[in-house]
Amino acid sequence: MRSIVLQHMIDNKDHYIEQWRVSFGELLFSRSESTIKPQYIQDEMKEEFVSVIFDTLTMDRHSRRAVVKRFAERLIHDGWVVSEFIMSLQRLRRIVMKDLSNHYDKEKFVDLSGELEDWLDEQITDLTTEFAKNHEEVKAIQNVALKELSAPLIPVFDKIVVMPLIGTIDTKRASQIMENLLDGIIEHRAQVVLIDITGVPLVDTMVAHHIIRASEAVRLVGAECLLVGIRPEIAQTIVNLGIDLGNFTTKSTLKKGVEAALQMTHRDIITNEEPVTGGGLN
Amino acid sequence: MSNHSCIEIANEWGIVSARQAGRELSKEIGFGSVDQARITTAISELARNIYLYTEIGKIDLEEISDNHKNGKVRGIKVVASDKGPGIENLRDVMIDGFTTSGGLGAGLPGVKRLMDEFDIESIPGEGTTITTIKWLR
Numbered sequence: 001m002r003s004i005v006l007q008h009m010i011d012n013k014d015h016y017i018e019q020w021r022v023s024f025g026e027l028l029f030s031r032s033e034s035t036i037k038p039q040y041i042q043d044e045m046k047e048e049f050v051s052v053i054f055d056t057l058t059m060d061r062h063s064r065r066a067v068v069k070r071f072a073e074r075l076i077h078d079g080w081v082v083s084e085f086i087m088s089l090q091r092l093r094r095i096v097m098k099d100l101s102n103h104y105d106k107e108k109f110v111d112l113s114g115e116l117e118d119w120l121d122e123q124i125t126d127l128t129t130e131f132a133k134n135h136e137e138v139k140a141i142q143n144v145a146l147k148e149l150s151a152p153l154i155p156v157f158d159k160i161v162v163m164p165l166i167g168t169i170d171t172k173r174a175s176q177i178m179e180n181l182l183d184g185i186i187e188h189r190a191q192v193v194l195i196d197i198t199g200v201p202l203v204d205t206m207v208a209h210h211i212i213r214a215s216e217a218v219r220l221v222g223a224e225c226l227l228v229g230i231r232p233e234i235a236q237t238i239v240n241l242g243i244d245l246g247n248f249t250t251k252s253t254l255k256k257g258v259e260a261a262l263q264m265t266h267r268d269i270i271t272n273e274e275p276v277t278g279g280g281l282n
Numbered sequence: 283m284s285n286h287s288c289i290e291i292a293n294e295w296g297i298v299s300a301r302q303a304g305r306e307l308s309k310e311i312g313f314g315s316v317d318q319a320r321i322t323t324a325i326s327e328l329a330r331n332i333y334l335y336t337e338i339g340k341i342d343l344e345e346i347s348d349n350h351k352n353g354k355v356r357g358i359k360v361v362a363s364d365k366g367p368g369i370e371n372l373r374d375v376m377i378d379g380f381t382t383s384g385g386l387g388a389g390l391p392g393v394k395r396l397m398d399e400f401d402i403e404s405i406p407g408e409g410t411t412i413t414t415i416k417w418l419r
Contacts, residue, residue: 170294202301202319204326205386212386233319240320241327241392242378 005115008103009096010057017050019095020088037078048074049085053092053123065126072130076138082131086124093120151177153184159191160261162254164229166199174210181214185223192261193218196254198229208243215248224264226250228257285310285345289329291364292338297329300341304360307343311356312418321358321416324396327389328362328412334383336366336409346415357417360397368406376402 009016052071056064075082093116100112150173154162161184165177185193195211197203203211215225227250230238238245251257262268285307289300304325308318325341332339342361347354374380376394381387390412394400399415 168298170298202322202326204323204330205388205392206326206330208388209386233316236316237319237323237396240395241323242388242395243386243392 003115003119005096005100005112005119006057008100008112009054012099013054013057016092016095016099017054020050020092021046023091023095041078045078045080049088053089061122065130068123068126069130069134072127072134075131076134082128085127089120089124089127093117147176151180153180153188155188155190156194156258157262157265157267159189159265160194160258161185161188161190161192162194162196162258164196164199164254167201169200169207169210174207174214177210178214178217182217182221185218185221190223192224192226192264194226194228194254194257194261196229196257197227197234198231198254200234203234203238203243205241205243208238208241208245212245212248224249226257226261228252228254287343289341289343290338291329291332291341294333297326297333300329300343301325304341304343304358307345308358308416311345311358313358313416317416317418320396321360324393324414324416325360327393328360328414331389332362332364332366336364339364339366339409348417350417355417355419357398357415360414360416361411363409363411365409368408368410369402369404370406372402372404 048071052067056067059067072082074080075085096116097113100116101109104112151163151165154164156162163177163181163184169177181193181195184190195214197211200207211227215227218225225248227245227248230250230252249260251260259269287303287307289303290296291300301322305318305322308321313321325343329341332341340363342359342363344359344361345356346359347356349355369375375390377387378391379387390402393412393414397414397416399413401413402410403412404410
């Protein structure tokens, strides 16, 4: 059975929508994240929000949730600020509340306002839960995506592999790097591993510690580790910190590293004296 | 001074946001890329100490200026403070290679070398405050 409040809201729907539009104008999209969006998109979003709230009045909770869920997906996808929507819902409460107090006597009003609170709380809870749930999902997907591009091991020549490191290295990534490194060395029967830190924004003692440990482990499985891509400012901070990389062969660029690795595996890249004539090119 | 920010270090991501803020502020003040790297590395070390050894702490970043011989000099002040267990023997932690966590033990002496001024205050059982400054030359 539908409550009196809801019936009341359905009956006065147009009136409330109009009033709400006036007052939530200033609330919705006041944050900078929202105001940079084009006006017509803001307007469209407002209209959709109005319909999410008012068109669902007649629905049961299950189908209402589905509508709210779609709306929350859109909020996340387009980067809206959910608190603005919740604030404007609270504004709606004030409007309806005021109207109810004009229409009913005090005793009835207390009952009705309770009902209104219940309905509104349900809306807010649904919206925030769906929003949070969606956020969690996005986060989980991003985590997986990040993990996938985290630490690839690339075989460049026979017995030589490269591991380019990109981005911040935290404890979790460090252990994954180690794992990929050792597995990859065994799999590719590598003798030399080049760790390229061009993409690492900063090397502090922890990052250095992880790299040193990784290279020790590499040595244990019978390969050698070369550290390449040390930018000048990183080199200076490493010296300032007093980190001893004396046991490391280091090269400034990946190119020099590959050359050194070829030397270590007793190979050389040679340029052919003359292009091979004949064949297809008469 | 208007340029002031405070970052709470409660988890590993706090370290990242602290050094991000540090990099931005030092760039704004006008430090070159090498000094930017030094400052961010120092912040990273200090923040990591907070993360490793205490429950919660904060990093305060501030733009400062001082009158030197050759006129006004700008700089960045980094204050790392926590209410952790404190440091029993301050002399030990400033020795290269001293560590209680199995790390490299280069953190605090390293920070001292990376920055221009370094001051550490610690009361066992109450907490630690480390103040460092880098001047723009």
